[in-house]
Amino acid sequence: MSSPIIDVRNVVKKFKKFTAVDKVSFSVDKGEMFAFLGPNGAGKTTTIRMLTTLLKPTSGKIEINGFDPLTEQQRVRSSFGIVFQDFSLDNELTALENLRFHAALYSVPKKLAEERIHHLLKLVDLWERRNDFIKTYSGGMKRRLEIARGLVHHPKILFLDEPTLGLDPQTRNTMWDYIKKLNKDEGMTVFFTTHYMHEAEKYANRTAIIDHGKLLVMGTPDQLKKKTKTASLEEAFLKLTGHGIRDESSKSIDALRTAAKSWGNR
Amino acid sequence: MKAIYVMWLRQLIRFWRTKSRIVASLAQPILFLVALGFGLGPIYAKSGAGNYIQFLAPGIIGMSILFTAMFAGMEVIWDRQFGFLKETLVSPSSRFSIFLGRTLGGATVALIQGIIIFVITLAIGFRPENVILLPVALVFMFLLAFIFTALGTALAIKVEDMQAFPLIMNFIIMPVFFLSGALYPLTTASGPIKTIALFDPLSYQIDAIRSLLTGVANFGLGLDLMVSLMCAALVTIMGIYFFNRVEV
Numbered sequence: 071m072s073s074p075i076i077d078v079r080n081v082v083k084k085f086k087k088f089t090a091v092d093k094v095s096f097s098v099d100k101g102e103m104f105a106f107l108g109p110n111g112a113g114k115t116t117t118i119r120m121l122t123t124l125l126k127p128t129s130g131k132i133e134i135n136g137f138d139p140l141t142e143q144q145r146v147r148s149s150f151g152i153v154f155q156d157f158s159l160d161n162e163l164t165a166l167e168n169l170r171f172h173a174a175l176y177s178v179p180k181k182l183a184e185e186r187i188h189h190l191l192k193l194v195d196l197w198e199r200r201n202d203f204i205k206t207y208s209g210g211m212k213r214r215l216e217i218a219r220g221l222v223h224h225p226k227i228l229f230l231d232e233p234t235l236g237l238d239p240q241t242r243n244t245m246w247d248y249i250k251k252l253n254k255d256e257g258m259t260v261f262f263t264t265h266y267m268h269e270a271e272k273y274a275n276r277t278a279i280i281d282h283g284k285l286l287v288m289g290t291p292d293q294l295k296k297k298t299k300t301a302s303l304e305e306a307f308l309k310l311t312g313h314g315i316r317d318e319s320s321k322s323i324d325a326l327r328t329a330a331k332s333w334g335n336r
Numbered sequence: 337m338k339a340i341y342v343m344w345l346r347q348l349i350r351f352w353r354t355k356s357r358i359v360a361s362l363a364q365p366i367l368f369l370v371a372l373g374f375g376l377g378p379i380y381a382k383s384g385a386g387n388y389i390q391f392l393a394p395g396i397i398g399m400s401i402l403f404t405a406m407f408a409g410m411e412v413i414w415d416r417q418f419g420f421l422k423e424t425l426v427s428p429s430s431r432f433s434i435f436l437g438r439t440l441g442g443a444t445v446a447l448i449q450g451i452i453i454f455v456i457t458l459a460i461g462f463r464p465e466n467v468i469l470l471p472v473a474l475v476f477m478f479l480l481a482f483i484f485t486a487l488g489t490a491l492a493i494k495v496e497d498m499q500a501f502p503l504i505m506n507f508i509i510m511p512v513f514f515l516s517g518a519l520y521p522l523t524t525a526s527g528p529i530k531t532i533a534l535f536d537p538l539s540y541q542i543d544a545i546r547s548l549l550t551g552v553a554n555f556g557l558g559l560d561l562m563v564s565l566m567c568a569a570l571v572t573i574m575g576i577y578f579f580n581r582v583e584v
């Protein structure tokens with residue numbers, strides 16, 4: 071038995087009266103690939119924000135790599151890399167500058183950083199475009215760069231919040247294969263969310279399904295299929311969470327971005 | 337340390353890459369300088385107070401720094417909207433160094449802006465009395481830049497709202513500017529203004545810059561320095577407090 075590197079006990083997050091995450095408990099073992107699935111608004115991103123010190127839980131206990139995100143923030147933050155659901159690059163900087171900036175924030179020694187950056191940029195096929203400004207990048211290129219960025223400091227845990235959203239199948243496959251390789255070779259733990267069930271089915275050792283803030287089931291994809299008597303994870307997912315369509319409430323950020331663009335500021 | 341440096345560097349790179357904005361932001365101080373300097377100058381001279389440009393120039397230098405510094409907070413708002421704020425806040429670098437680096441970067445940009453305006457005042461006819469004191473004046477210009485960049489940055493992380501932020505900034509900037517003695521001598525101002533100006537942090541840096549460049553002092557350099565340092569410490573503490581607690 072390997073020890074859990076992510077441990078979540080009875081975590082609750084309330085936004086005023088609304089409970090976004092409701093008494094969630096789970097743990098992820100070192101070296102696991104763990105898929106955290108759920109419809110829009112289920113509470114996936116909110117959970118990740120709590121795991122990554124960006125949000126304080128209302129109650130409950132979290133341990134990341136043996137550290138408490140509330141009291142040992144610095145240690146927790148050095149333990150993981152993250153690709154956020156929304157883009158988080160500096161558009162006014164080049165790809166190379168974005169990665170160097172990241173390396174500096176994570177105190178990666180200069181020479182080592184340059185080696186890794188070179189390697190990672192080649193890997194995500196952006197080396198030729200390294201000196202271009204991010205504002206000239208397509209969505210897929212940005213995503214690839216963000217994945218590369220999340221790996222520059224060689225984290226023990228990699229959080230991926232819908233990393234493949236908007237990527238073409240070629241890029242998705244390359245990306246997952248590389249992450250799987252890192253997971254195998256380096257023992258990097260991967261915690262990811264996705265709406266593509268076959269990605270979870272193919273790459274996750276274990277899967278948890280969350281809806282309305284509550285954890286519904288947890289197990290290997292096979293166990294979940296068996297439990298729900300379905301043939302695929304997608305069917306299992308639909309059986310558990312229903313067929314109703316969910317809206318993601320926080321679309322306002324897109325409106326803001328459009329406004330920002332029309333102001334010509336960036 | 338490294339984080340402070342890269343945060344600082346980033347602000348400068350971004351400043352350099354948006355040079356068109358620099359030109360635009362020079363327009364307002366130049367307008368004030370020309371309109372007030374040449375418009376009110378003759379009356380000022382008639383009243384026996386001397387050369388108004390000579391009096392006004394340090395005030396306008398202060399004004400350009402104040403405006404640029406406070407609006408450095410807008411960068412925080414943009415960074416939040418574009419997600420980049422998260423990238424910095426999730427890193428193991430301390431929030432203290434992130435805040436300080438940003439603030440030093442914004443303050444450096446504001447200082448550069450102030451120096452450009454200073455050069456322009458020279459072209460318009462401003463003549464510093466004592467060039468040797470210029471470096472000391474630069475110290476106070478930097479303090480001014482630092483205090484208000486820190487304030488703008490701290491408020492921006494707190495306010496979040498992109499539309500509300502410029503309104504709040506103007507709500508603060510206008511009284512701070514007009515009640516500071518940037519435009520008129522506090523010594524001859526009427527009682528209430530004199531009293532209010534005592535509580536306006538900007539009064540002290542303007543006073544210092546003016547007395548170093550033209551020899552006309554109101555509070556005296558010792559008090560100017562003390563108040564400025566205290567304000568700088570206060571807004572830094574406030575900024576770190578907000579940065580440590582922000583959730584993104």
Ligand SMILES: Nc1ncnc2c1ncn2[C@@H]1O[C@H](COP(=O)(O)OP(=O)(O)O)[C@@H](O)[C@H]1O
Nearest residue numbers: 085090108109110111112113114115116117319
């Ligand atoms: N800052 C917030 N204030 C209020 N409600 C929020 C906030 N952030 C998220 N929520 C709500 O919490 C729920 C879960 O959101 P989220 O974790 O983003 O879902 P998911 O990532 O699974 O799509 C949603 O209903 C969302 O509207």
Ligand SMILES: [Mg+2]
Nearest residue numbers: 114115116155
């Ligand atoms: Mg989400």
